[in-house]
Amino acid sequence: MNIFELAERNQRTAWKILEDTGIIPSWESIGATVNIVGSLKTGLMMKSRDIDLHIYTGDVSIPESFSVMRELAERLSLKEIQYGNLIETEEECIEWHALYVDKGMDIWKFDMIHIRKGSKYDGTVERTTDAITKKLTPELRKTILQIKYDVPNEVIIPGIEIYHGVFTGNVKTYEELERWRKTNPLTDSLGWLP
16 A cells, blocks of 8 residues: 555545544534644644544633543543643643544544633644645655655654654655754744744
8 A cells, every 4th residue: 555545544534533423513512613633634644543633612611621521431432531731821721632443443542632712822733734734735745644654653753843844844754854853853833834
C-alpha cells in the first residue's frame, strides 16, 4: 500500500468513526460547538490514528464536561480516558484524551479539548489548520505524508513540528526533519502559521 492509499484509508476510517460514535452530537447536547482540527481536517492523517476536536462552550463547566465523558464511556468501547484541568491557566480548557477501539480492533486516540469561547486561544488551532490547508500543494502533501510515514513507530513527533519543518525549513525527508528540529525548535506551536 502506498502512502496516499494509507492516508486515504485512515481518513475514511476516521470520518466513519466520528459518525458511528456520535461524539460530536454528545458534545453538542450541552450546547457546545465542535470543530474538527489537525490532520483529519487537513487530510494529512498517516500512521497516527488521532482525531482532534476543539469543543467550545460559554463557560467550561467541569460537571458538564464530565457528563459528556461519562455518557461516552458508558456507550463506547473506550479503553482509557485522561483528564487535564487547565481552566485556571491561560488555555482556559479541559483536556480529554480517550483511546477508542474500532471494529477492526485498531486503537484510535480522541483529543477533545473543551475550551471557553472567547478565551485567548479561541480559534487559534483552527486558523493554523486552515492556513496549512490553503498552502498545501500536491508536492507538499506528498512530502508531509512521506515524512509522517518514515517517522519510526517508537518516535513521537507532533504533526505541527513536521509542518513547521516542511513549510518554514523546506525539509524534504525525515532525516532532514530531525536535523532541522535540533537547530530550529518550534517553541511556540500555538503562535506559528505557515
